[in-house]
Amino acid sequence: MSARYTAARTSVRTAGIMVLFTVVFTALMSATFQLTRPAIEASALEGKMRLIREVLPPSAYDNALLEDSVALGRTPELGLDQGGHIYRARRAGEPAAMVLEVVAPDGYAGRIQLVVAVGVDGRVSGVRVTAHKETPGLGDYIDPNKDRNKSQPWIGQFAGVSFADVGLEKWKVKRDGGNFAYRSGATISARAVTNATARAADYAIRNRDALFAAPAGGRL
Structure with missing residues (x-):
């Protein structure tokens, strides 16, 4: 097996791992955002109401x-x-x-x-x-x-x-x-x-x- 062929396989495998990592990471971030979104929105609304109560x-x-x-x-x-x-x-x-x-x-x-x-x-x-x-x-x-x-x-x-x-x-x-x-x-x-x-x-x-x-x- 030539060194060029081995290097090509390694590059393809590395690229595949990076793509997979990106997909998994994006999915995890999206899921985390969807799970925490209600709490974040509720906190923002409470912050607004707290400020309004001051005035x-x-x-x-x-x-x-x-x-x-x-x-x-x-x-x-x-x-x-x-x-x-x-x-x-x-x-x-x-x-x-x-x-x-x-x-x-x-x-x-x-x-x-x-x-x-x-x-x-x-x-x-x-x-x-x-x-x-x-x-x-x-x-x-x-x-x-x-x-x-x-x-x-x-x-x-x-x-x-x-x-x-x-x-x-x-x-x-x-x-x-x-x-x-x-x-x-x-x-x-x-x-x-x-x-x-x-x-x-x-x-x-x-x-x-x-x-x-x-x-x-x-x-x-």
Whole structure:
């Protein structure tokens, strides 16, 4: 048997083993994904609900809030270049509040992602930062998990504030002539979140009827 023939057989056998390994590995990965998918999806939904509970108390609504959502296309008013979602809260079938995904594009280190809950009366019930790259120990106080003041985190000042009482012209940090506090040395982070919250409240009020009338699972 020639060396060339032996080498060819070895190459073919090696290629066959590699193909078999790939097929088996792919099948195992697919099976694992299918088995773990329900748990992963349930965990993601629970994470969303945990976040929503931080901005909107469960007593404010009685519907399946995650199922009563509307997808948004590009929405500059909310900073959503790629679109986002609004989750609608109802009590006894009547509109109660909405939770909006919002982006502040002008943070110190870039985009700041938020969720903002606004009642049908225009009162903000809560704001939370979901993702940011602000400077650790300086601008990251916008995230209550990073805020050193655990008893009165900075972002808590928006809860309960009525947009009708404050208005767009005063919904700014105090340094800009508005009503909201900020921390010295990190005004940009606070300004970005404050302004984005104002835009979210304004958008929710102006588009309230259309947003609640849209079919669940639809897109605007």
